[in-house]
Amino acid sequence: xxxxxxxxxxxxxxxxxxxxxxxxxxxxxxxxxxxxxxxxxxxxxxxxxxxxxxxxxxxxxxxxxxxxxxxxxxxxxxxxxxxxxxxxxxxxxxxxxxxxxxxxxxxxxxxxxxxxxxxxxxxxxxxxxxxxxxxxxxxxxxxxxxxxxxxxxxxxxxxxxxxxxxxxxxxxxxxxxxxxxxxxxxxxxxxxxxxxxxxxxxxxxxxxxxxxxxxxxxxxxxxxxxxxxxxxxxxxxxxxxxxxxxxxxxxxxxxxxxxxxxxxxxxxxxxxxxxxxxxxxx
Amino acid sequence: xxxxxxxxxxxxxxxxxxxxxxxxxxxxxxxxxxxxxxxxxxxxxxxxxxxxxxxxxxxxxxxxxxxxxxxxxxxxxxxxxxxxxxxxxxxxxxxxxxxxxxxxxxxxxxxxxxxxxxxxxxxxxxxxxxxxxxxxxxxxxxxxxxxxxxxxxxxxxxxxxxxxxxxxxxxxxxxxxxxxxxxxxxxxxxxxxxxxxxxxxxxxxxxxxxxxxxxxxxxxxxx
Numbered sequence: 485x486x487x488x489x490x491x492x493x494x495x496x497x498x499x500x501x502x503x504x505x506x507x508x509x510x511x512x513x514x515x516x517x518x519x520x521x522x523x524x525x526x527x528x529x530x531x532x533x534x535x536x537x538x539x540x541x542x543x544x545x546x547x548x549x550x551x552x553x554x555x556x557x558x559x560x561x562x563x564x565x566x567x568x569x570x571x572x573x574x575x576x577x578x579x580x581x582x583x584x585x586x587x588x589x590x591x592x593x594x595x596x597x598x599x600x601x602x603x604x605x606x607x608x609x610x611x612x613x614x615x616x617x618x619x620x621x622x623x624x625x626x627x628x629x630x631x632x633x634x635x636x637x638x639x640x641x642x643x644x645x646x647x648x649x650x651x652x653x654x655x656x657x658x659x660x661x662x663x664x665x666x667x668x669x670x671x672x673x674x675x676x677x678x679x680x681x682x683x684x685x686x687x688x689x690x691x692x693x694x695x696x697x698x699x700x701x702x703x704x705x706x707x708x709x710x711x712x713x714x715x716x717x718x719x720x721x722x723x724x725x726x727x728x729x730x731x732x733x734x735x736x737x738x739x740x741x742x743x744x745x746x747x748x749x750x751x752x753x754x755x756x757x758x759x760x761x762x763x764x765x766x
Numbered sequence: 767x768x769x770x771x772x773x774x775x776x777x778x779x780x781x782x783x784x785x786x787x788x789x790x791x792x793x794x795x796x797x798x799x800x801x802x803x804x805x806x807x808x809x810x811x812x813x814x815x816x817x818x819x820x821x822x823x824x825x826x827x828x829x830x831x832x833x834x835x836x837x838x839x840x841x842x843x844x845x846x847x848x849x850x851x852x853x854x855x856x857x858x859x860x861x862x863x864x865x866x867x868x869x870x871x872x873x874x875x876x877x878x879x880x881x882x883x884x885x886x887x888x889x890x891x892x893x894x895x896x897x898x899x900x901x902x903x904x905x906x907x908x909x910x911x912x913x914x915x916x917x918x919x920x921x922x923x924x925x926x927x928x929x930x931x932x933x934x935x936x937x938x939x940x941x942x943x944x945x946x947x948x949x950x951x952x953x954x955x956x957x958x959x960x961x962x963x964x965x966x967x968x969x970x971x972x973x974x975x976x977x978x979x980x981x982x983x984x985x986x987x988x989x
Contacts, residue, residue: 569832
């Protein structure tokens with residue numbers, strides 16, 4: 485669905501250098517702190533900015549080759565971007581009906597009712613959460629094959645975030661061939677949604693792993709200085725000095741549990757893995 | 767074409783939500799001018815489409831706000847489609863404004879004794895459609911070239927430059943009686959029809975140049 489090979493883009497000191505793939509039928513997450521390069525990557529994918537090198541293919545086409553037909557197959561949500569606030573919700577519906585031949589007006593209404601979106605109000609009067617929900621509904625109501633969502637949960641409270649993730653799960657269940665690329669700086673949003681995860685840090689992909697693998701095989705070892713000297717470091721990816729000693733990120737949790745029963749092994753959450761990858765050394 | 771239809775729908779809805787007040791104000795002002803006899807029917811017929819030409823170009827500012835461009839170009843719309851739609855929208859709006867202007871002029875003739883708005887004047891008014899297209903094209907090009915606050919200042923500055931140039935040229939012509947005479951002679955020789963054709967051709971050239979320039983500016987833009 486999406487293939488990015490060594491895409492490069494420079495903004496002053498910031499340098500993006502990424503490779504990434506999204507397969508059919510999968511939900512791929514892109515996690516990274518604010519300013520890591522997520523939005524830049526999305527903009528490059530959509531042809532909103534040029535890039536200095538590498539290759540991007542969406543459904544077999546480069547961003548420049550994406551015509552009206554190809555874009556009809558995409559459902560895009562971009563952080564803090566949407567239709568003009570001077571339009572009402574019902575105006576957006578009329579515009580979408582013109583733009584997308586497969587626009588599902590009934591579904592649009594049903595979803596707006598379900599998520600309490602007032603179609604008679606101006607968008608500028610919506611709360612951040614309502615705007616985010618409207619943008620998601622827009623992306624979901626024209627039978628898009630590929631959803632590209634940059635920080636769709638930004639500004640939402642926990643309840644609204646959960647509701648949004650449920651909508652995405654339902655969307656994937658409707659048609660297994662669909663794919664989603666979703667970015668967030670809140671890793672817990674993606675932990676229970678994605679099939680695989682890319683972690684981006686300072687413009688570079690520092691990890692690509694299946695979500696199940698992260699949860700099953702990754703862990704943080706909490707060791708003292710003495711334990712650190714004794715432990716086999718072959719499977720340690722990153723380490724970080726702490727008050728108690730050293731935290732070590734491994735992708736072979738079982739090996740350390742079996743061979744070093746005295747070591748504290750904390751099963752890896754995505755948050756922990758990211759913190760170690762972006763803040764650790766090695 | 768779907769992209770253009772969608773953008774047109776958006777701009778018309780923005781106009782009816784936001785610009786309709788401006789349009790009502792224009793109509794009231796036109797009526798005020800008619801009733802008070804401050805101005806003639808011809809001026810009224812030209813006044814409304816000229817404001818519509820400027821307004822239609824200014825809808826770009828709605829698209830700039832709050833990362834609007836970024837969002838619009840994630841929809842089935844590209845830069846070419848966007849520019850084409852802006853020119854199409856301004857054409858529809860100016861023709862619409864022109865029609866309303868002519869109706870207002872008709873009202874003026876009907877209620878004001880001595881006011882004339884004959885077929886010859888209507889023909890001249892038809893020519894102004896081309897002039898207003900050129901003006902709308904320039905407004906679009908300026909709004910695309912200068913983003914945000916700069917765009918808001920660039921337009922009045924451009925208008926000021928045009929007026930200042932006209933004033934200087936006029937002053938220079940008036941001061942030079944020989945030049946004034948030869949221009950009058952040239953106009954007399956050319957005739958109304960010739961002048962009308964020249965005006966149409968000049969407007970089309972300006973309109974086309976502004977369209978090409980707008981396309982170039984848009985092509986270079988990154989969001």
